[in-house]
Structure formats: structure tokens, C-alpha cells
Amino acid sequence: MTARGGRARRADATANREALLNAAQTLLAADPHASLDAIAHAAGLSRRALYGHFADRESLLREVISVGAERFNRIAELTDDPDPRVALARMAARLWREASAVRASANIALDDAHVAQTVQALAPLRRRVRELVADGVASGAFRRDMPEGLLTFLVERTGRATLRELRPSSDGAGTVVRVVLSIVGVPWSEQAALLDAHPEVLAAE
Known part of the structure; x- marks a missing residue:
């Protein structure tokens, strides 16, 4: 087999694998x-x-989960703001939009049979959530009536439960953001002012 023939076969194999993953999604x-x-x-x-x-x-x-997890983790790593409330809200909105775009990965991730793999694949995202919760608690922006670990757990579980119940919609990101901010102790009236001051959080990107 010539080198050119080998490259062509590898290119075909890569294209076929990509086609299978796209079809699966x-x-x-x-x-x-x-x-x-x-x-x-x-x-x-x-x-x-x-x-x-x-x-x-x-x-x-497993490969579909991995592809989705890479995108979710990248969002988590690149989302930041000096105000932990804004950072958490922005991350929640971006993750919701991404879950809507790669709904297959979200569906599988929400399946109880794949929880263990999903938890492992989303380790960078989960670490970023822990960091934001810790920053929010330390600054007084988030509630302090429970341990940080429990609060992080509640954010993760509530986000997962909300994704399970919601379907892609124009207001889905807003609902997820308000639910997550409520869990960390941001009052609804403060949420409204926060989102008014930061319209980019819910603006389509």
C-alpha cells in the first residue's frame, strides 16, 4: 500500500467516525x-x-458523553467574573445553551445508568463549581448556613434535575439561572437587579 493510499484510508476512517458521532448526537x-x-x-x-x-x-x-463533556468543561474553565453571582449565572446560562445544542450528551448524562462515567468526565466542571461556591461563601454573596460541600452538591443536583425536566426553550437559560442562584441563597429581588445589570448573562451568544 502506498503512503497516499494509507492516508486516504485513515481520512476515510476519520470521516466515518465523525459521521457516526454526528448521527448519534x-x-x-x-x-x-x-x-x-x-x-x-x-x-x-x-x-x-x-x-x-x-x-x-x-x-x-461513552464517546458521545466524552465529546459533550469536553465542551461543557471548556465552558466552565473559561467562565469567570469578579462577582461569583455573575460567574455562576453566566456559567449556568452557557451550560444550558450547550446542553440544548448537544442534547444527546445531556440526555445520556442525565441517565442514571451513566452517572459514574458522567461524574468522571465532568470533573473539571465540577471543580469549577466548587471554586465558585467557595468564592461566593467567602465573600458573603452566597448563603453560609450550610457547609460548602453540601451547597456544591445541591447546586449540581438541582442543575441536573432542572435539565431533566426542562426542554429547550427561549426562556430555558433564564429558568436555570434563577434556580441555581436561589439554591446558593441569592434572593429573587436581588436576582432581578443582578440580571438587569448584566443583560449579557441571558443574551443569546
Whole structure:
């Protein structure tokens, strides 16, 4: 085999894998139980070709989670503000929009069967949430009537529960932001003033 032939085969393999992941994102966003046959067909490939990239359905789901987690973690790492209330609100809004864009990853992440893997994949995001909670508590912006660890846990669980119940909508980001800020102890009246002062938090990006 020539070097050019080898490069062509690798390029085809990369393109096929990308097509399978894109098809999985599209189908699993609508139906978390979409079959491998349906995903392969949507990618324009055979089931046999799919098995050339993924040993089984679980390995495909793990890759979909990984792709989504990379995007979620990047948002968390790049979101910051001197005011921990604004930083947390901005992160919540951005994560909501991203979850809407890669709904398949969000659907799988919310599935109890994949909690352990999701927790591991989202370690950078979870670390950033802990940092923001600690900053908010230290500054007095967040409630101090419970341990930081418990407050972080409540933010994570509430965000997950809210994602499970909500569907993509024009006001979804606003709902998530208000729920998360309420959990950390920011009064609703203060939330309104905060969001009025920072309209970019809920502005579509």
C-alpha cells in the first residue's frame, strides 16, 4: 500500500467516525434509546462499518458523553467574573445553551445508568463549581448556613434535575439561572437587579 493510499484510508476512517458521532448526537437527542442500526443508517454506513469504530452501543455512548463533556468543561474553565453571582449565572446560562445544542450528551448524562462515567468526565466542571461556591461563601454573596460541600452538591443536583425536566426553550437559560442562584441563597429581588445589570448573562451568544 502506498503512503497516499494509507492516508486516504485513515481520512476515510476519520470521516466515518465523525459521521457516526454526528448521527448519534442527532438521533439520541430525539430518542435516547435509538438503535445502532438507526445510527449507522443515518450516518450512511452499515452496522458492520459501525462496529469497526465502536465495539458496542455502550462504547458509542461513552464517546458521545466524552465529546459533550469536553465542551461543557471548556465552558466552565473559561467562565469567570469578579462577582461569583455573575460567574455562576453566566456559567449556568452557557451550560444550558450547550446542553440544548448537544442534547444527546445531556440526555445520556442525565441517565442514571451513566452517572459514574458522567461524574468522571465532568470533573473539571465540577471543580469549577466548587471554586465558585467557595468564592461566593467567602465573600458573603452566597448563603453560609450550610457547609460548602453540601451547597456544591445541591447546586449540581438541582442543575441536573432542572435539565431533566426542562426542554429547550427561549426562556430555558433564564429558568436555570434563577434556580441555581436561589439554591446558593441569592434572593429573587436581588436576582432581578443582578440580571438587569448584566443583560449579557441571558443574551443569546
